[in-house]
Amino acid sequence: MVSRILVPMDDSDHASQALEYALDNYPDGEISVLHVVGVPSMMMGEATALALEDDLSEAAAKRSEPVFERAHEIADEQGREINTVVEIGHPARQILDRAEEYDTIVLGAHGADWSRATRRFLVGNVTETVSKRAPVPVVIVR
Amino acid sequence: MVETLLAIGIVASIFVGFNIGGSSTGIAWGPPVGAGIVKKTTAAALMTFFVFLGGWTVGRNVMDTLSEGIITIDLTLSAGVAVLFFIGTGILIANIFGVPVPTSMTTVGAIAGLGLATDTLNYVTIAEIVSWWVVTPIIGFWVGGIIGRYIYPEVNRRVQIEKSDGPLLILDRDGTIPKPAFGPNTTWSEIGSTAVVLVIGCYMAFSAGASNVPNAAAPLVGEAGLEANIAIVIATLAIGFGGFTIARRTMDSVGGELSDIPLLAALFVMVTASTITTLLSWIGIPISLVMATVMTIVGIGWGRATRPVTFREAVTRDTEQSEIVPGAITAEEMEGEPAAPIGEEEPEEVLNAGDLFNPRAVMKYVSMWIIGPAVSTLLAYGFFILVPGVA
Numbered sequence: 001m002v003s004r005i006l007v008p009m010d011d012s013d014h015a016s017q018a019l020e021y022a023l024d025n026y027p028d029g030e031i032s033v034l035h036v037v038g039v040p041s042m043m044m045g046e047a048t049a050l051a052l053e054d055d056l057s058e059a060a061a062k063r064s065e066p067v068f069e070r071a072h073e074i075a076d077e078q079g080r081e082i083n084t085v086v087e088i089g090h091p092a093r094q095i096l097d098r099a100e101e102y103d104t105i106v107l108g109a110h111g112a113d114w115s116r117a118t119r120r121f122l123v124g125n126v127t128e129t130v131s132k133r134a135p136v137p138v139v140i141v142r
Numbered sequence: 143m144v145e146t147l148l149a150i151g152i153v154a155s156i157f158v159g160f161n162i163g164g165s166s167t168g169i170a171w172g173p174p175v176g177a178g179i180v181k182k183t184t185a186a187a188l189m190t191f192f193v194f195l196g197g198w199t200v201g202r203n204v205m206d207t208l209s210e211g212i213i214t215i216d217l218t219l220s221a222g223v224a225v226l227f228f229i230g231t232g233i234l235i236a237n238i239f240g241v242p243v244p245t246s247m248t249t250v251g252a253i254a255g256l257g258l259a260t261d262t263l264n265y266v267t268i269a270e271i272v273s274w275w276v277v278t279p280i281i282g283f284w285v286g287g288i289i290g291r292y293i294y295p296e297v298n299r300r301v302q303i304e305k306s307d308g309p310l311l312i313l314d315r316d317g318t319i320p321k322p323a324f325g326p327n328t329t330w331s332e333i334g335s336t337a338v339v340l341v342i343g344c345y346m347a348f349s350a351g352a353s354n355v356p357n358a359a360a361p362l363v364g365e366a367g368l369e370a371n372i373a374i375v376i377a378t379l380a381i382g383f384g385g386f387t388i389a390r391r392t393m394d395s396v397g398g399e400l401s402d403i404p405l406l407a408a409l410f411v412m413v414t415a416s417t418i419t420t421l422l423s424w425i426g427i428p429i430s431l432v433m434a435t436v437m438t439i440v441g442i443g444w445g446r447a448t449r450p451v452t453f454r455e456a457v458t459r460d461t462e463q464s465e466i467v468p469g470a471i472t473a474e475e476m477e478g479e480p481a482a483p484i485g486e487e488e489p490e491e492v493l494n495a496g497d498l499f500n501p502r503a504v505m506k507y508v509s510m511w512i513i514g515p516a517v518s519t520l521l522a523y524g525f526f527i528l529v530p531g532v533a
Contacts, residue, residue, distance in 0.1 A: 038498045040506075043436055045399030047498040048443030052294065052407055056493050089497030117239035122506055 005029045006102040007082075008036070008095045008130070009067055014108025018141040019071055022106040023078050031082045032102070033071045034095060037063040038088040040122040050088060060086045092129035099134045106139045144367070147219055151362050154226035155373070156380040159358035161233040162245055163189070163384020164392045166354055169435055170346035171389075172397015173408035174339045177303075182390055188340070189347045189389075190382030196351025196420075197359070197374045203426040204353060205370065208249060208360035211267045211426065213257040220532045221256055222361035228252035228522050229357060232514065243514045244430030247275065249357045251515035255522025260533045274427045275515075279437040279508055282418055286441020289410050291449055294442065303335045303405050339405070342412050346431075349416035352423035353431050354381065400439075407442060414438045433511050440499065440507055447495035 007022050009015035022031055037060050038050040046063070053059035064086040075082045087094035091111070099105060107127055131138040171185035180188075209217055217225065229249050236243035250271060257263030324333075358380060359373035368376075400408055415434035422429040526533050 040503050041399060043396065043399040044440050044443055044499075044507075045402035048407070048439050048446075049402045049404065051290070051443040051447040051495050051498050052298075052404055056495055060493055086493075087497075088493050088495070089500070090503065094497070121510070122503070 003029045003103040004101065005031045006034055006095070006098065006105045007031060007071075008034045008091065008105070008107050008126070009071060010035065010091070010111045011067055011070075012108060012110070012112035014110055014141065015067075015112075016070065016074060016108075018106050018108040019074050019082075021139070021141045023075060023080055026104075029104075031075070031080070032085055033068065033082050034085045034087060034098065035064040035067045036087045036089065036091040036094045039091060040089075042118045042122075047089075056088070060088055091123060091126045092133075095126070095130050096133055099130075099136055102136060104137050104139060105130060105134055106141060109140055109142045144219065147223060148362070148367050151219065151223040151226060151366065152368075152376060154223060154230055155358045155362055155376060156383075158226060158229050158233060158245075159355075159377045159380025160384040160388070161230075161237065162350075162354045162358060163193075163381035164388035165236075165245075165396060166193075166347075166350040166381070166431060167385035167389035168392030168396040169400065169432060170350055170412070171343055172393045172400040173403070173405055173412070174343050175393050176397060176401025177339070177405045179336055179339050180343070182393060183386070185343070185393070186382065186385035186389060188344055189350075189385040190378065192344045192347035193351030193355060193381050193385075194374070194378040196348040196353075196423075197355025197378055198351075200348075200352035200420060200423045201355045201359075201374065202370065204246075204356040204423050204428050205360045205363060205374075207267065207271070207426040207428060208253060208356050209364050212250060212253045212264055212271075213260070213262045214264050215260070215262045216365035217253070217256075217361060217363075218533065219362075219366040221526075222366035224525065224532050225249070225252045225256060225361045225522070226358075228255075228518055228525075229361075231521075232518055244433050244511055245357050246353055246428040246430045247433075247511065247515035248518040249360075250428050251518030252522040253361075255519045255524075256526050256533055258519070258523045259526030259530075271427055274422060274429065275511070278418060278422065278429060279433060279511060282414065282434050282437035283441040283444070283504075285414050285418075286411070286438040286443075287445035289414065289438075290407075290442035290445025290447075292445075294407055294410060294446065295449075298404070298406055301335075301406060302331075303339070339409065342409050342416075345420075346412045346416045349419040349423070350431050351378070351381070353419050353429055356428065400435075403439065411435060411438045411442060430511070436507060440504060444499040444504065447499050449495075 003026060005022050005026050007019050009019060019033065022029070038047040040047060050056060050059055050063070064084070068084045071082060071084065085098070095105065107130060110125070110127055127140055131140060167186060167189045171180065171189060174180045175182055175185050229245060229252060232243045232248035233245060254263060254268055355374055355377045358377035359370070362368040363370050363373045403411070415431060415438050418434045419429055419431045
């Protein structure tokens with residue numbers, strides 16, 4: 001049976017490392033990269049910008065392009081294919097909502113801007129929340 | 143001794159003003175600068191002038207509240223300096239940790255802490271201020287909600303904010319006297335929208351002055367030793383200094399996030415937040431411009447995000463039900479929704495805009511505005527209890 005691996009990614013280096021780990025350790029796995037846009041922030045700029053778009057899916061896809069481009073580059077180096085999934089809102093919640101569709105979640109030790117207190121307050125520690133609440137095994141890549 | 147203390151106070155006041163200048167210039171001018179409509183230097187110059195205007199006129203009402211309304215005695219010089227240090231510490235924390243500390247609320251908190259410690263707190267005034275603090279985010283949120291739901295989509299369809307390549311105006315040097323003329327790609331509607339953007343930026347600068355000049359100036363006014371006019375000028379210069387220097391950075395960070403939003407929506411936010419801030423300052427209530435701004439943004443986003451469902455459902459969060467039962471479209475649900483058909487079968491992978499603004503996230507925003515002033519009240523209270531001589 002092919003194992004389905006979920007790799008939630010943001011634009012941090014840890015996220016790239018998580019994807020590399022997943023590609024190395026699940027050579028036969030079906031890897032899906034999830035990126036969440038419109039994450040809560042101090043002024044709610046991105047979330048509001050997305051909410052004001054006429055075509056939310058298209059706008060979300062456009063905003064996730066840089067992360068998916070990098071993900072594809074990393075996968076291409078190993079000659080692998082990956083799926084990409086874009087979600088909006090709160091990262092931990094979106095990851096957990098999809099968790100059951102996968103066998104394993106692989107994610108970086110912490111995401112971008114983790115040192116910002118605002119982000120810590122508004123978004124929380126995504127890695128910690130996911131590893132605590134996910135119904136499937138979680139691999140944390142350092 | 144008194145001179146030294148006053149000098150320290152003025153330095154503290156300049157520090158506070160400088161930082162206020164950085165953050166509020168970013169908020170007031172981030173969107174126009176981000177859209178390439180004004181240069182950062184122009185923005186800072188306009189900011190300084192309108193901050194002065196706001197502080198000189200409406201700001202005096204807030205100054206009265208801060209220096210003689212919250213506590214029944216006049217602030218002494220040493221107490222004023224101590225209060226300024228609490229405001230400065232709040233700003234420092236905000237800068238270091240990147241948390242939004244609402245300066246106006248920190249100021250009230252620090253003075254209230256002093257009042258509690260010396261038993262001179264005017265409870266009627268503080269109750270009035272706090273009730274406005276409770277009501278204001280709700281007003282901002284709802285006004286934003288109405289704009290996002292009903293007004294913005296309509297206006298957005300009709301209005302286009304243009305920015306053509308090349309300069310807006312050029313100097314025509316063909317004649318003997320150079321006269322201004324339209325740039326190569328400039329149209330009348332571009333002139334019009336640029337003017338609107340400038341006016342709204344100036345309005346927000348005015349409201350920033352009305353609400354923020356008093357924070358830097360009030361603690362030193364009256365018995366503390368400074369003339370109100372001089373204190374306002376010092377605060378304005380400090381804010382202007384911040385506007386010309388650190389605002390270059392905040393216009394990219396705070397303002398950058400604001401300019402993520404379409405300019406038209408940002409203008410709605412600015413008008414709403416400035417109006418709320420100016421009106422409250424008019425009646426002497428110290429209010430945070432940042433708070434009014436953020437709550438309006440969240441309101442607009444929420445209003446727009448919940449548009450595919452009816453108003454009542456959005457409030458009761460009964461959204462899933464309406465998606466499962468496509469037959470249950472009633473006349474009520476069609477109200478005011480000509481733009482987006484409701485109850486249409488959606489593709490499986492559809493994103494739910496409601497995820498962007500869930501109630502828990504909104505509550506977190508509200509709590510940010512409670513923590514700041516509460517902490518400053520407690521700290522100031524502890525300080526003035528432990529060091530009674532200062533007050």
